[in-house]
Amino acid sequence: MTEYWSKRFAQEGMIWGSEPSPSAEWAKRKFQEAGVSSVLVPGAGYGRNTKVFSADFKVYGIELSEPALELAAAWDPGTSFIAGSALEPQLRQSVDAVYCYDVLHLFLAGDRRRLIEASLRQVRTGGLLYFTSFSDEDPHNGCGRELEPGTFEYKEDKYAHFFSDADLREHFAGTEILETGSFTESLQNPQGGTHEYILRTILALKR
Numbered sequence: 724m725t726e727y728w729s730k731r732f733a734q735e736g737m738i739w740g741s742e743p744s745p746s747a748e749w750a751k752r753k754f755q756e757a758g759v760s761s762v763l764v765p766g767a768g769y770g771r772n773t774k775v776f777s778a779d780f781k782v783y784g785i786e787l788s789e790p791a792l793e794l795a796a797a798w799d800p801g802t803s804f805i806a807g808s809a810l811e812p813q814l815r816q817s818v819d820a821v822y823c824y825d826v827l828h829l830f831l832a833g834d835r836r837r838l839i840e841a842s843l844r845q846v847r848t849g850g851l852l853y854f855t856s857f858s859d860e861d862p863h864n865g866c867g868r869e870l871e872p873g874t875f876e877y878k879e880d881k882y883a884h885f886f887s888d889a890d891l892r893e894h895f896a897g898t899e900i901l902e903t904g905s906f907t908e909s910l911q912n913p914q915g916g917t918h919e920y921i922l923r924t925i926l927a928l929k930r
């Protein structure tokens with residue numbers, strides 16, 4: 724997986740442009756209402772979304788890919804980026820909130836649990852978690868070989884898990900789920916075209 728992402732970041736740079744996801748603005752409002760002052764972003768990429776938070780909060784980004792970390796340091800110097808795996812806790816101190824965009828669906832079941840467990844270990848009791856991931860309503864769901872229930876090799880050498888609302892809720896069963904939702908993400912590609920995909924979102928509170 725690291726090799727795949729590192730190759731893409733090295734070749735394509737800021738793959739999804741510099742505009743943040745609308746989900747980051749939405750999560751930021753929820754975090755502000757809750758009085759959050761520190762945020763962890765697992766799988767932070769090149770900082771497209773961390774920058775939304777670093778303007779107002781203390782932000783830590785965890786990222787495995789070196790080329791992404793180099794881009795991130797230049798794009799969002801306000802965030803403290805940590806080179807390492809988001810599947811293990813990387814922070815000594817706990818944060819008030821976690822924002823995790825389109826990382827959870829990249830893993831098979833065991834590692835999805837690890838990502839959520841690691842995130843929970845790094846957020847304080849009463850803190851918030853906001854995750855986005857592919858929806859089972861996305862047209863790629865069901866394409867290619869099924870590796871595990873709901874997980875498809877939808878492109879050559881690339882797989883993802885596609886979440887129903889019930890599945891997403893089940894992954895966060897140990898938390899207090901505040902709300903779930905769904906939206907269509909529209910992304911500009913470097914060639915000037917756009918592509919869309921359907922995401923699910925979850926906002927949960929650590930008990």
Ligand SMILES: C[S@@+](CC[C@H](N)C(=O)[O-])C[C@H]1O[C@@H](n2cnc3c(N)ncnc32)[C@H](O)[C@@H]1O
Pocket residue numbers: 724725728729739765766767768769770771772785786787788791807808809810823824825826829
């Ligand atoms: C689909 S991209 C999303 C990037 C970013 N969340 C954003 O908002 O632009 C997935 C990112 O997760 C990173 N990643 C994959 N596995 C990881 C892991 N175990 N630990 C940390 N980052 C990881 C990849 O390098 C890549 O930057």
